[in-house]
């Protein structure tokens with residue numbers, strides 16, 4: 001049975017690759033999606049890859065994942081630093097969560113150093129660019145394998 005995971009992307013990531021390549025790299029979000037799918041397939045994972053600029057749409061996607069998916073990779077983008085609602089949704093669904101940031105948020109402006117999501121994430125990966133998504137998918141598979149072992 002194939003295991004399905006949600007890869008959820010926050011605001012403005014649909015514009016990825018167009019500007020600030022020194023910070024976010026030159027990959028587009030489409031490139032990131034292809035990388036996630038190529039990483040997931042040999043691990044027996046299916047990917048539901050989504051992006052929204054709207055906080056409520058992201059909250060709805062997290063809530064839907066409770067019954068539709070086994071785990072979540074999330075780049076909350078700007079909502080990392082502001083959204084208690086997104087944090088609460090992730091805590092409520094009780095799925096394994098890997099938070100990913102393309103940039104090293106701890107080496108940027110102070111307002112980016114805190115993420116509300118990190119307090120409810122199992123793992124946080126930041127500063128590895130698009131490769132961070134491959135690391136996140138790989139690690140989520142490991143978390144799920146462990147969950148199966150302990151079940």
Ligand SMILES: O=C(O)[C@]1(O)C=C(c2cccc(Sc3ccccc3)c2)[C@@H](O)[C@H](O)C1
Pocket residue numbers: 011012013014015016017018019020024075076077078079080100101102103104105112
């Ligand atoms: O590093 C990240 O992935 C991050 O999550 C992503 C963010 C982000 C914010 C706005 C746009 C983009 S992508 C982009 C960058 C430049 C031009 C167009 C799109 C990413 C930041 O809000 C976060 O602080 C950090």
